[in-house]
Amino acid sequence: MRNLITDVPGVKVGNAHDARAATGVTAAVFDRSCVASVATLGGAPGDRAVTLLEPEMTRGMIDAVVLSGGSLYGLDAAGGVSAVLCGQGKGAAFGGIVLPVAVQAILFDLMNGGEKDWLRTPVERRPPYWDLGRDAALAVGEDFALGTAGAGYGATTANLKGGLGSASQRTRSGFVVGALAAVNAVGVATIGDSRHFWAGAYEQGDEFGGHGFPAKIPPEALELRFKGQPAPATATTIALVATDATLTKAECKRLAIMANDGLARALRPVHAPNDGDTVFAVSTSRAGPGGEPAALTELGAAAADCLARAVARGVHEATALPYATSLPDYRRRFGG
Amino acid sequence: MRNLITDVPGVKVGNAHDARAATGVTAAVFDRSCVASVATLGGAPGDRAVTLLEPEMTRGMIDAVVLSGGSLYGLDAAGGVSAVLCGQGKGAAFGGIVLPVAVQAILFDLMNGGEKDWLRTPVERRPPYWDLGRDAALAVGEDFALGTAGAGYGATTANLKGGLGSASQRTRSGFVVGALAAVNAVGVATIGDSRHFWAGAYEQGDEFGGHGFPAKIPPEALELRFKGQPAPATATTIALVATDATLTKAECKRLAIMANDGLARALRPVHAPNDGDTVFAVSTSRAGPGGEPAALTELGAAAADCLARAVARGVHEATALPYATSLPDYRRRFGG
Numbered sequence: 001m002r003n004l005i006t007d008v009p010g011v012k013v014g015n016a017h018d019a020r021a022a023t024g025v026t027a028a029v030f031d032r033s034c035v036a037s038v039a040t041l042g043g044a045p046g047d048r049a050v051t052l053l054e055p056e057m058t059r060g061m062i063d064a065v066v067l068s069g070g071s072l073y074g075l076d077a078a079g080g081v082s083a084v085l086c087g088q089g090k091g092a093a094f095g096g097i098v099l100p101v102a103v104q105a106i107l108f109d110l111m112n113g114g115e116k117d118w119l120r121t122p123v124e125r126r127p128p129y130w131d132l133g134r135d136a137a138l139a140v141g142e143d144f145a146l147g148t149a150g151a152g153y154g155a156t157t158a159n160l161k162g163g164l165g166s167a168s169q170r171t172r173s174g175f176v177v178g179a180l181a182a183v184n185a186v187g188v189a190t191i192g193d194s195r196h197f198w199a200g201a202y203e204q205g206d207e208f209g210g211h212g213f214p215a216k217i218p219p220e221a222l223e224l225r226f227k228g229q230p231a232p233a234t235a236t237t238i239a240l241v242a243t244d245a246t247l248t249k250a251e252c253k254r255l256a257i258m259a260n261d262g263l264a265r266a267l268r269p270v271h272a273p274n275d276g277d278t279v280f281a282v283s284t285s286r287a288g289p290g291g292e293p294a295a296l297t298e299l300g301a302a303a304a305d306c307l308a309r310a311v312a313r314g315v316h317e318a319t320a321l322p323y324a325t326s327l328p329d330y331r332r333r334f335g336g
Numbered sequence: 337m338r339n340l341i342t343d344v345p346g347v348k349v350g351n352a353h354d355a356r357a358a359t360g361v362t363a364a365v366f367d368r369s370c371v372a373s374v375a376t377l378g379g380a381p382g383d384r385a386v387t388l389l390e391p392e393m394t395r396g397m398i399d400a401v402v403l404s405g406g407s408l409y410g411l412d413a414a415g416g417v418s419a420v421l422c423g424q425g426k427g428a429a430f431g432g433i434v435l436p437v438a439v440q441a442i443l444f445d446l447m448n449g450g451e452k453d454w455l456r457t458p459v460e461r462r463p464p465y466w467d468l469g470r471d472a473a474l475a476v477g478e479d480f481a482l483g484t485a486g487a488g489y490g491a492t493t494a495n496l497k498g499g500l501g502s503a504s505q506r507t508r509s510g511f512v513v514g515a516l517a518a519v520n521a522v523g524v525a526t527i528g529d530s531r532h533f534w535a536g537a538y539e540q541g542d543e544f545g546g547h548g549f550p551a552k553i554p555p556e557a558l559e560l561r562f563k564g565q566p567a568p569a570t571a572t573t574i575a576l577v578a579t580d581a582t583l584t585k586a587e588c589k590r591l592a593i594m595a596n597d598g599l600a601r602a603l604r605p606v607h608a609p610n611d612g613d614t615v616f617a618v619s620t621s622r623a624g625p626g627g628e629p630a631a632l633t634e635l636g637a638a639a640a641d642c643l644a645r646a647v648a649r650g651v652h653e654a655t656a657l658p659y660a661t662s663l664p665d666y667r668r669r670f671g672g
Contacts, residue, residue: 043394045387048411051376051614058379058609071435075384076415076466082408086458094570097446097455099407110433119433122422123470130412130466134459234430273394278387 005178006142007168008242010284014139015150016132022114023069025077026150027136033061034282039256042277048104055250065240066104067151067182073127078104080133105278107184108234109154113323147317155184161329165314167306179306181239183314187269192221195334199266199312208316236276241303245290247283256281258300262307341514342478343504344578346620350475351486352468358450359405361413362486363472369397370618375592378613384440391586401576402440403487403518409463414440416469441614443520444570445490449659483653491520497665501650503642515642517575519650523605528557531670535602535648544652572612577639581626583619592617594636598643
């Protein structure tokens, strides 16, 4: 086990970034089309091709999940991913037509200090996201970078650099569950200004420092801190959870809803008016059925745990951006 | 009154198409940001930036609605529209950042005979939709072509060429309501093989031929006819209704739901598993409040009527594509 979402057989992940623009794209691509759904609990989401993921809709299978910076400009990224998949013959076939389904969510990283050239001459100069999506899809593999990488490249939290995180586990029933998150929350992942993560209770080994959870939380650590006070600032954590258990689309929807509980445990506040907080859930259906209520409860709890851990790892692995206004990263702040 | 959605003050529409690929894009752009929502009742939708339109989401205002061919490949179009709007300074401003909100729905026109070059060398050759979106946004005005134009360029119904339609009316309360539809339905807009439209009961003047509604419908005209029997075929009618009445986002959602009734009256079958049938509703908020139940009932009924008429006009105005397999157009079939 790599402690990455790619521990789920059939899931590969690739990153691409534009260092000058301080933004990037992460693509999760599936060896075979997967059953999927989504649950969006943040108030300011941006997404592409997500309505088809609702349980009452016909299409059951998707080929990629794309996480991207760039806010709404970033929604071109799934186009680049789709081009790569089309070239590989991946997706539904209609007559001679190959139609991959790449669903996407974005985060807002437009004010992080990077040079967003396309905002100055937008008709002449396209945003970089279609190309970044293509490059991320071409880069997929079982290993991929965490922290300041892919969709987490330009991400921040309210007090520290954010980033791309991942985690995985095997359930008692023998299923594999994994999570992938680009952490750009309105809130914080740490308990106050301490080195402890809110996700500390769920840490496996020392995957994000091994500092555990504090026995007592000082009152000042509960004082609310979030981006953009008093003016609003957009933010958003976007994520994917995956399992090899065989699930229906409605069961994937349940998995996505339960996985959002991992965000609730790892970030404070979260699901806020200016968070987008979109969680996709996919079933590669390589293992046995997991939709019976007890089995799905176990999968949902594992997905929430993995997603909470992925959030902490995303912050723990991040490297600060180089600008004068850039937030510090966890390691520079706390060592390790 | 032009009998176009642009009769609603503050709404402009532009078309762009690629004749060789037999596809296109229509952009509706608003002079000022509009309150908006969406109701998607077809089973196979494809869309961009639509979750933010739900009433529980924070963002209340949008700057453009993009209708496009290309199925999921077409979802790049809103990127081109956004680039134009960004260059014009349209959209929300965050610090120095301009962020236009362009929402989008697509229809499936990939198997209509046009040369979809990008499907053969997809990584090297981008789909044309980003460029078509840019061109449509640059072309907006109060007059625009109907029929084989914009997002309706490559559209079909089960028995006749489909197309882009529009209609408008003034309500008893003095509000203006308009509809815009790209008609690519699984079903048919005509009553059997007759020249009568299902929308005939709502026709104003002779806007789609003036043939009215038949006094008696022959049983064979009720025999169900739809695309893709026995194999499924994707299709989709996508639409926008607009009013100058001042509405909240929740009231726009209600307007979008009632407007779908216009699709129900104009197409048989509709809202099918392989239809995407996404209807956006926007309020330009230039006139008085329209959300009180009686007022909103009148607006919703007018939106449904306008959308039914827009569907019939889209078919009535269309010109057949030039391929051997192309469906005939209404005028060639029935004259006029």
